Amino acid sequence: MIELTVNGIKRSVDVVPEMPLLWVLRDELGITSAKYGCGVAQCGACTVHIDGKAVRSCQAHIGEVAGKSIVTLEGIDKKEQHPVVQAWIEHQVPQCGYCQTGQIMQAISLLTKISKPTDEQINQVMSGNLCRCGTYPRIRAAIHAAAAKKMAEK
Amino acid sequence: MGHIQDLSRRAFVFGSAAMAGGIAFGFYSGAEAAAPTASDNPLTAGLGPNSVTFNPWVEISPDKITLIAQHADIGQGVGSVQPIMIAEEMDLDPGQFEVRFAGPSPAYFNTGFKEELAPFLASDQSPAAEAGRAAALEGLRKSGMQMTGGSSTIPDTYEKLRKAGAVARETLKAAAAKRSGVAVADIRTRSGHVILPDGKKFPYVELAADAAKIPPVLDAQTRDPATWRLIGKPMMRLDVRAKVLGELKFGIDMKMEGMLYASVKLNPNKGQPMKSYDAGKAQSMPGVKKILEINNGVAVIATNSWYAMRAADAIRCEWAPSVYPAEQADHWKVLQSSFKPEFLGKEWRKIGDVEAGLKTGTRIEAEYRAPYVAHQPLEPLNGIGLVTDKGMEIWVGHQSPQFVQYVAATAIGLKPEQVTFHNQWTGGSFGHRLEYENVRVLAEIANQMKGTPIKLVFSREEDFLQDIPRQIALARYSGSIDKGKIVAADLQLASTAPFKGLLERSGAPSKDPDPQLAAGLWNVYYDIPNFRATTYEAQGLSPSTTWRSVGASTGGFFTESFIDELIHAAGLDPMKARIEMCAVPHYRKLLETVAEMSDWKGPLGNGRGRGVAFVESFGTPVAEVVEVTKTDRGIRIDRVWAAVDVGKVIDPVNFENQVQGGIVWGLGHAINCELTYAKGAVQQTNYNHHEAMRIYQCPVIEVRGLENDPKVRGVGEPPVPPAAPALANAIFAATGLRIREMPFNKFVDFV
Ligand code: FES
Numbered sequence: 035m036i037e038l039t040v041n042g043i044k045r046s047v048d049v050v051p052e053m054p055l056l057w058v059l060r061d062e063l064g065i066t067s068a069k070y071g072c073g074v075a076q077c078g079a080c081t082v083h084i085d086g087k088a089v090r091s092c093q094a095h096i097g098e099v100a101g102k103s104i105v106t107l108e109g110i111d112k113k114e115q116h117p118v119v120q121a122w123i124e125h126q127v128p129q130c131g132y133c134q135t136g137q138i139m140q141a142i143s144l145l146t147k148i149s150k151p152t153d154e155q156i157n158q159v160m161s162g163n164l165c166r167c168g169t170y171p172r173i174r175a176a177i178h179a180a181a182a183k184k185m186a187e188k
Numbered sequence: 189m190g191h192i193q194d195l196s197r198r199a200f201v202f203g204s205a206a207m208a209g210g211i212a213f214g215f216y217s218g219a220e221a222a223a224p225t226a227s228d229n230p231l232t233a234g235l236g237p238n239s240v241t242f243n244p245w246v247e248i249s250p251d252k253i254t255l256i257a258q259h260a261d262i263g264q265g266v267g268s269v270q271p272i273m274i275a276e277e278m279d280l281d282p283g284q285f286e287v288r289f290a291g292p293s294p295a296y297f298n299t300g301f302k303e304e305l306a307p308f309l310a311s312d313q314s315p316a317a318e319a320g321r322a323a324a325l326e327g328l329r330k331s332g333m334q335m336t337g338g339s340s341t342i343p344d345t346y347e348k349l350r351k352a353g354a355v356a357r358e359t360l361k362a363a364a365a366k367r368s369g370v371a372v373a374d375i376r377t378r379s380g381h382v383i384l385p386d387g388k389k390f391p392y393v394e395l396a397a398d399a400a401k402i403p404p405v406l407d408a409q410t411r412d413p414a415t416w417r418l419i420g421k422p423m424m425r426l427d428v429r430a431k432v433l434g435e436l437k438f439g440i441d442m443k444m445e446g447m448l449y450a451s452v453k454l455n456p457n458k459g460q461p462m463k464s465y466d467a468g469k470a471q472s473m474p475g476v477k478k479i480l481e482i483n484n485g486v487a488v489i490a491t492n493s494w495y496a497m498r499a500a501d502a503i504r505c506e507w508a509p510s511v512y513p514a515e516q517a518d519h520w521k522v523l524q525s526s527f528k529p530e531f532l533g534k535e536w537r538k539i540g541d542v543e544a545g546l547k548t549g550t551r552i553e554a555e556y557r558a559p560y561v562a563h564q565p566l567e568p569l570n571g572i573g574l575v576t577d578k579g580m581e582i583w584v585g586h587q588s589p590q591f592v593q594y595v596a597a598t599a600i601g602l603k604p605e606q607v608t609f610h611n612q613w614t615g616g617s618f619g620h621r622l623e624y625e626n627v628r629v630l631a632e633i634a635n636q637m638k639g640t641p642i643k644l645v646f647s648r649e650e651d652f653l654q655d656i657p658r659q660i661a662l663a664r665y666s667g668s669i670d671k672g673k674i675v676a677a678d679l680q681l682a683s684t685a686p687f688k689g690l691l692e693r694s695g696a697p698s699k700d701p702d703p704q705l706a707a708g709l710w711n712v713y714y715d716i717p718n719f720r721a722t723t724y725e726a727q728g729l730s731p732s733t734t735w736r737s738v739g740a741s742t743g744g745f746f747t748e749s750f751i752d753e754l755i756h757a758a759g760l761d762p763m764k765a766r767i768e769m770c771a772v773p774h775y776r777k778l779l780e781t782v783a784e785m786s787d788w789k790g791p792l793g794n795g796r797g798r799g800v801a802f803v804e805s806f807g808t809p810v811a812e813v814v815e816v817t818k819t820d821r822g823i824r825i826d827r828v829w830a831a832v833d834v835g836k837v838i839d840p841v842n843f844e845n846q847v848q849g850g851i852v853w854g855l856g857h858a859i860n861c862e863l864t865y866a867k868g869a870v871q872q873t874n875y876n877h878h879e880a881m882r883i884y885q886c887p888v889i890e891v892r893g894l895e896n897d898p899k900v901r902g903v904g905e906p907p908v909p910p911a912a913p914a915l916a917n918a919i920f921a922a923t924g925l926r927i928r929e930m931p932f933n934k935f936v937d938f939v
């Protein structure tokens with residue numbers, strides 16, 4: 035049995051330690067906001083936060099991250115009021131939506147590091163997150179809007 | 189015109205003769221008694237007590253209102269816009285109803301395909317063209333075919349869903365009139381309620397039982413567009429919130445009591461069986477429950493998807509070789525030798541005297557190429573299947589419900605009606621969810637695991653390997669210019685046939701020329717006095733299928749690049765020349781609009797360049813301008829302007845998102861994507877080999893929707909085809925390099 039804490043709740047799973055966190059979340063714990071897209075760190079659909087950092091959960095072995103704080107989109111504090119979530123809704127970013135939970139987790143992490151990112155900084159941080167539907171113009175706009183919202187809140 | 193040949197109990201064909209030498213297809217119809225019952229309401233059977241259904245799209249029970257989305261939502265937003273059109277007429281607000289995807293039924297036959305199936309140019313509104321479309325509509329009605337695709341959702345549903353809503357509204361009013369004794373004329377509806385003159389309100393749900401007892405008011409009138417509350421106004425897509433919060437369940441997120449997980453390893457030589465396998469290592473891997481042999485490979489049943497995938501990966505298989513050439517170079521050779529009478533698809537259009545025209549003035553010749561490309565929506569293929577003694581239930585996101593029944597049933601010896609299909613939200617398709625690899629395989633696995641729900645998830649690598657790609661195509665074009673004018677264009681194309689391939693795999697093969705190969709080839713609206721468009725269908729190559737915008741994705745690139753070559757050779761401005769040559773006034777308006785949006789004033793200089801392209805596909809004309817800069821490290825795509833005419837923009841926000849997404853799709857795959865075969869399998873097995881566009885390459889995209897077209901058109905695909913040629917034309921303007929083959933990164937770098 036491996037013990038872990040996801041979204042502040044203690045869980046335990048009976049799996050091999052090399053199993054990726056992504057699949058533990060999805061198949062063992064029923065937490066589905068993290069998506070399987072590529073399995074090889076090429077798409078970002080599986081992005082979650084581990085100890086506050088955006089991480090590709092398809093690359094994180096459960097045995098190695100079990101003791102850390104794991105947060106998925108489900109566990110984002112006051113999610114509905116979060117400026118990134120709000121901006122994403124206002125800009126109607128999603129098309130199919132499959133990449134968007136990963137995009138949002140990456141964007142939240144970007145804005146905690148850089149409060150007012152430039153387009154160039156957005157490119158650097160967000161380019162690991164593929165969107166096959168091509169919502170990039172709206173992702174960019176939503177990140178700028180979220181940054182402005184965060185500023186206004188302060 | 190208009191007679192339909194009944195070839196078998198299940199197949200209907202538009203006879204070529206009946207269609208003025210046009211396009212003939214075989215269509216499978218899922219239900220045995222499709223034709224006679226096409227108007228029957230499939231909702232009646234499942235109706236609870238005190239509930240009512242007025243038509244196949246509206247159902248009201250004492251506790252909720254359910255609106256049915258007959259077209260599959262593959263990210264294009266139709267899970268929202270379909271119910272919105274009903275809600276408009278029913279005076280419902282978002283939040284007052286639930287949305288459910290339709291099951292298979294001929295009642296949901298797609299009327300929208302009539303535009304694409306009748307062999308007339310989209311701009312042709314003549315009586316003959318309209319008669320041809322009417323004949324096509326009757327064929328579709330008889331076939332009962334329910335399919336999402338060809339950017340047809342809005343053309344199909346714009347009238348019928350508003351009508352469905354109006355019938356529901358008027359019948360609820362009639363029920364309220366009967367209950368209260370008030371005249372219908374004095375009764376109003378608002379926000380989910382029927383309102384009497386004295387202000388008394390009945391929620392619709394309260395009237396369900398009464399409404400069920402009276403006949404539906406079939407002659408109900410739809411509202412004057414001037415009174416619309418929702419349609420045409422910026423609106424919030426109904427699925428946005430759930431998708432942003434991560435609450436929406438896609439097919440891959442579904443779970444079932446007692447479910448086991450499956451993954452597969454299939455012969456990458458598409459369509460061929462497995463010879464033998466060695467699962468010695470996989471057998472004892474963690475979580476593995478069972479290893480099953482299926483038709484073209486092996487499946488692992490395990491306690492979660494990852495265990496299943498990992499074990500499948502560890503199985504060694506020996507495959508039967510491909511029937512198509514094992515190596516990519518030979519695919520191109522086959523195309524090169526396909527420009528022969530025995531491979532003729534069709535001469536689609538001939539104007540003037542092409543031979544004489546080509547001998548006039550300066551002759552230009554060029555060969556163009558477009559490779560196989562993968563669909564690879566971000567959600568990999570998956571599905572849940574349960575086979576019992578009674579039949580099969582399948583939960584999968586798919587664009588063709590009846591064909592899912594047919595394919596699953598055929599795989600395991602059932603009748604189509606024994607397969608119950610539950611459509612799911614899908615994480616993209618781009619044509620992938622029109623194919624059946626996951627459906628067939630899931631049926632086989634679930635059949636060997638009777639009584640246990642099986643969740644199949646393809647690994648990304650398997651999904652790439654089994655992806656039936658976009659057609660591969662090679663164009664040989666010649667043209668001539670004289671005295672500053674294009675005097676002739678002879679467009680010849682050899683390609684694999686995507687739509688015919690899809691029909692065949694759907695159990696409805698057609699012998700007629702693939703109309704998708706004519707897309708972007710015959711529907712050229714420039715005034716060229718001598719013009720010919722001919723297609724050849726290459727045989728014996730990889731299967732291919734519909735990929736977002738289908739034939740126009742390759743044909744549009746070839747034609748609009750070649751027109752650009754001719755224009756430059758004639759010493760003309762690419763924008764002005766197109767505007768002058770464009771023979772359809774409201775299409776010309778689109779070119780004028782992008783010229784104005786981009787402030788087109790001729791060459792930019794300083795390593796910057798702009799290209800323009802115009803393509804009509806699926807009836808929707810689109811003009812785009814792309815601007816690039818040549819930097820030290822490669823080409824940067826700076827900006828794109830697009831003008832699109834869909835006749836009526838239903839949801840302006842989603843419209844813009846679709847156009848932007850289509851452009852990103854068109855540009856991204858043009859710059860860096862191809863599938864190539866080696867030893868019978870594609871060499872690209874994940875996104876690092878087939879990347880398309882990432883955000884750092886995404887230009888600013890400005891979109892304008894015009895509403896001059898006489899018909900209401902779709903927008904899911906038409907923004908794609910002009911993107912690649914506009915980019916190639918821009919690169920030429922910036923660098924002098926004419927790129928005649930996709931992907932462009934074979935010739936230039938992109939930053
Ligand atoms: S699934 Fe982890 S990066 Fe793609």
Ligand code: FES
Binds near residue numbers: 134164165167168
């Ligand atoms: S919204 Fe579909 S992949 Fe991004």
